[in-house]
Amino acid sequence: MAASDPTPGWPAVVHSSGLQQQVKYAKVLAVGAGGIGCELLKTLVLSGFENIEVIDMDTIETSNLNRQFLFRKRHVGESKAKVAAEAVRKFRPHAQIVAHQGNVKEPQYDVDFFRKFDLVLNGLDNLEARRHVNRLCLAAEVPLVESGTTGYIGQVSVHKKGVFECFECQSKPSPKTYPVCTIRNTPDKPIHCVVWAKELLFQRLFGRPDVVTDLDEAEANGEDGAEGHEEKEDPSFFLRRDGETADAYARRIFHRVFTYDIERVLRMKDLWTTRTPPTPLVLDDILESPPSNGPHAPAKAAASNGHAGASASASRALGLRDSHQMWSLRDNARVFLESIRTFLEQRPEDVGAAEFDKDDALAVDFVTAAANLRSLAYGIPTQTLFDCKGMAGNIIHAIATTNAIISGLIVVEAMKLLAKMDSHCKATYLSQFNRRMVCAVAPPPPDAKCMVCGKSQLQLQIDTASTTLGQFVTKVLKKHLGINEPTVTCGDFMYEEGSGLDDSEVAFNAKNLPLALASLPGGGVRNGAILEIDDQTQHFQVQVLVSHKDDWDEEKVPEKFTLTGSLPPAQQEAEAGTAGTAGTAGAEAGPSSAAAAAGDDNDVVELVEAPPASTTEQSGKRKRPAESDAEPAPSKGKRAKAADDDDCICLD
Numbered sequence: 001m002a003a004s005d006p007t008p009g010w011p012a013v014v015h016s017s018g019l020q021q022q023v024k025y026a027k028v029l030a031v032g033a034g035g036i037g038c039e040l041l042k043t044l045v046l047s048g049f050e051n052i053e054v055i056d057m058d059t060i061e062t063s064n065l066n067r068q069f070l071f072r073k074r075h076v077g078e079s080k081a082k083v084a085a086e087a088v089r090k091f092r093p094h095a096q097i098v099a100h101q102g103n104v105k106e107p108q109y110d111v112d113f114f115r116k117f118d119l120v121l122n123g124l125d126n127l128e129a130r131r132h133v134n135r136l137c138l139a140a141e142v143p144l145v146e147s148g149t150t151g152y153i154g155q156v157s158v159h160k161k162g163v164f165e166c167f168e169c170q171s172k173p174s175p176k177t178y179p180v181c182t183i184r185n186t187p188d189k190p191i192h193c194v195v196w197a198k199e200l201l202f203q204r205l206f207g208r209p210d211v212v213t214d215l216d217e218a219e220a221n222g223e224d225g226a227e228g229h230e231e232k233e234d235p236s237f238f239l240r241r242d243g244e245t246a247d248a249y250a251r252r253i254f255h256r257v258f259t260y261d262i263e264r265v266l267r268m269k270d271l272w273t274t275r276t277p278p279t280p281l282v283l284d285d286i287l288e289s290p291p292s293n294g295p296h297a298p299a300k301a302a303a304s305n306g307h308a309g310a311s312a313s314a315s316r317a318l319g320l321r322d323s324h325q326m327w328s329l330r331d332n333a334r335v336f337l338e339s340i341r342t343f344l345e346q347r348p349e350d351v352g353a354a355e356f357d358k359d360d361a362l363a364v365d366f367v368t369a370a371a372n373l374r375s376l377a378y379g380i381p382t383q384t385l386f387d388c389k390g391m392a393g394n395i396i397h398a399i400a401t402t403n404a405i406i407s408g409l410i411v412v413e414a415m416k417l418l419a420k421m422d423s424h425c426k427a428t429y430l431s432q433f434n435r436r437m438v439c440a441v442a443p444p445p446p447d448a449k450c451m452v453c454g455k456s457q458l459q460l461q462i463d464t465a466s467t468t469l470g471q472f473v474t475k476v477l478k479k480h481l482g483i484n485e486p487t488v489t490c491g492d493f494m495y496e497e498g499s500g501l502d503d504s505e506v507a508f509n510a511k512n513l514p515l516a517l518a519s520l521p522g523g524g525v526r527n528g529a530i531l532e533i534d535d536q537t538q539h540f541q542v543q544v545l546v547s548h549k550d551d552w553d554e555e556k557v558p559e560k561f562t563l564t565g566s567l568p569p570a571q572q573e574a575e576a577g578t579a580g581t582a583g584t585a586g587a588e589a590g591p592s593s594a595a596a597a598a599g600d601d602n603d604v605v606e607l608v609e610a611p612p613a614s615t616t617e618q619s620g621k622r623k624r625p626a627e628s629d630a631e632p633a634p635s636k637g638k639r640a641k642a643a644d645d646d647d648c649i650c651l652d
C-alpha cells in the first residue's frame with residue numbers, strides 16, 4: 001500500500017477497522033445448513049459476522065453427521081437450521097443468529113424478506129432452489145455468493161445485478177434424461193434399469209396415482225409399439241385386488257414385469273435384429289434354485305419365505321447386511337418380493353403416496369432388486385445395493401475438506417462485496433484435476449441475452465398437437481425454466497397457479513391441464529403463438545414464441561422440445577454495435593469461465609465456460625413489446641470447456 005493512499009487494498013483491508021465494522025453489522029442470509037452451510041456459518045461467525053439468518057428446510061439425518069460437524073447424534077430428527085444456529089451461537093454468544101426451518105421458495109421469503117440483507121450466501125444442493133434465490137436476489141438487488149461442491153471439486157461465484165453475471169446467465173446442464181423407448185424396451189446399461197425401477201415401477205406400485213411419468217405417457221400413446229394388449233390397457237393392473245394377500249400381489253407383479261412383459265417385448269421382432277434379446281425370468285424356478293454358497297451368500301439365511309417382520313429394510317431382514325455385496329438372482333427375487341410385502345404390510349399409508357427417497361432403505365431395496373432383475377433379464381451387469389443407491393439418488397460422495405475450502409472462499413468474496421471492492425471479486429474453482437488446485441477468474445459481466453437478468457426472448461419448439469398444458473407446465477416451465485408458480489397468458493387464455501385463486505379458477509385450470517396446447521380455449525397455443533409467462537413469487541417474466549414441431553428424434557432429444565433464447569431484432573442491432581465492449585468491473589481479466597450448476601437434488605457441479613458473446617445464438621425473429629428490464633430469454637449453446645490459460649485451467 002502506498003503511504004499516500006489512505007485506503008488499504010485487498011487483502012490488507014481485511015484487517016482495517018472499517019471493514020471489520022462493516023462485517024460486524026452486515027446482515028447476511030445463509031441459505032442451506034448442510035455440508036457447505038455448516039462450514040459457512042462457523043467461518044462467518046469466526047470472521048466477525050454477527051447478524052446472520054439461516055434457512056434450511058430439512059431435519060438432521062445420521063448420514064449428515066460425518067461432515068456436517070455442527071450436528072451430533074442426539075440432534076438426528078431436529079431442524080438443521082435451528083441446531084446449526086444454536087451451535088454457532090456457542091462460538092459467539094452475542095451474535096444474532098436467526099434460524100428459519102422452511103423452504104426458501106415459501107412465500108414468506110419474498111422479495112421484502114431478501115431486501116433486509118446486505119448479502120445472500122448460498123449453500124444449496126439443487127438447481128431449482130439456486131435459481132429461485134438468484135431471481136429474488138436480482139429483484140431485491142442484493143448481491144449473491146453462490147457455491148457448490150461435489151466430491152473434490154467445487155466453486156464459488158459472485159453475482160451482482162448490473163455488475164456481474166447472474167447465476168442463470170450461463171445455461172446449466174439439465175439432468176440427464178434417457179430415451180423412453182430404451183428405458184421401456186431396450187435397456188443396455190445398468191442406469192437404464194435403475195431409471196426404470198425408480199421412475200416407472202416404484203412410481204406405479206407405490207407412488208401417487210395422479211402422477212403420470214413420461215414412461216406412462218409413452219405407454220398410453222402406444223409409443224412402444226405394443227398397443228392392443230388387453231392387460232396393458234387395464235390401468236388397475238398394478239393395484240392390489242380385493243382379498244389379495246401381499247405375497248400373492250408381489251408374485252403377480254413379478255410375473256407381470258419380469259416374465260410377461262419381457263415375453264411381450266420379445267415379440268417385437270424388429271427390436272432384436274441388432275440387439276441381444278432378453279430372457280424372461282420365471283419366479284418359481286428362481287426360488288427353487290439353491291441359495292448361493294459362494295462368497296456372496298447372505299450373511300444369515302432367512303427362512304425360505306422369510307418376511308421382513310418389523311424391519312424397515314427387506315434386504316437386511318433377509319440377511320443381506322453388506323451393502324457392497326453382489327446379490328444373486330435368487331437374492332434379488334427375494335428382496336423384490338419382500339420389499340413389496342413390507343411396503344404393503346408395514347407402510348400401507350405410503351402405498352399410493354410414496355416418492356422415491358435415497359434415504360428410505362425399503363425404497364432403495366426395491367429399486368435395487370427390481371433394477372437387478374431387469375438387468376439379469378437383459379444380460380446387463382447387476383449392481384450392489386450401495387452402487388444402486390448412488391445411481392438412483394444421484395449421489396456423489398461429499399468431501400468435508402472441499403466444503404471447508406469453499407466456505408472459506410465464500411466468506412472472502414462476501415468481504416470483498418462489503419468492502420465494495422468489486423474489481424477484486426473472483427469466481428473460484430477447486431479441482432484436484434487442475435494444474436493448480438484453485439483457479440480464480442474475474443466474474444463475467446451480465447449477459448444481455450440472459451433470460452433472467454437480460455432482455456431476450458425464448459423460442460420453444462414443441463409438438464403443440466400432442467403436448468398437454470400439464471406437460472408444458474411441468475416439463476418446460478417448472479423443470480426446464482425453474483419457474484415456481486407460473487401464470488401463462490396467450491391471447492384471451494390464461495392459466496394460473498398459486499394461492500388466491502377462487503374455486504371456479506381452480507376448476508378452469510384443472511380442466512385445461514389435460515388438453516393439448518393446440519386445443520386450449522381461445523384458439524389454442526399453435527405455431528406462431530406468443531406466450532407471456534409470469535411468476536410473481538420470483539419476480540420473473542418471459543415471453544415465449546411457440547413453433548410447432550412433431551417429428552422428434554427421441555434418441556437425440558428425449559424431452560421432445562427445445563427452448564432457445566435470442567434477442568429481439570432491435571436489440572440484436574444494438575448489441576452488434578457494442579459487441580465485445582460489455583465489460584464491467586473485473587470483466588476484462590481474461591477468459592470468463594464458469595458457472596456451477598447442480599443437477600436436480602444432487603450436488604453435481606459442472607464447470608463450464610461462457611464463450612465470447614459472438615458465439616452465442618442470436619436468431620430472434622420478433623420484437624418484444626417494451627416492458628420491464630427483468631425480461632428473459634435463455635442463453636444457449638454457451639457451454640464449452642474452460643480454456644487453458646494462466647488464470648484458468650482446463651477442466652474435463
Ligand SMILES: Nc1ncnc2c1ncn2[C@@H]1O[C@H](COP(=O)(O)OP(=O)(O)OP(=O)(O)O)[C@@H](O)[C@H]1O
Pocket residue numbers: 031032033034035036037055056057058063064080102103104105123124125126129398603
Ligand atoms: N429449497 C430449499 N430451501 C431450504 N433449504 C434447502 C432447499 N433446498 C435444499 N436445501 C438445503 O440445502 C442443504 C444442502 O446441503 P447438502 O448439500 O450437504 O445436502 P444434505 O441433504 O445435507 O446431504 P445429502 O444430500 O448428501 O444427504 C440441505 O440441508 C438442504 O436441506
Ligand SMILES: [Zn+2]
Pocket residue numbers: 165166167168169170446447450451452453454
Ligand atoms: Zn443473467
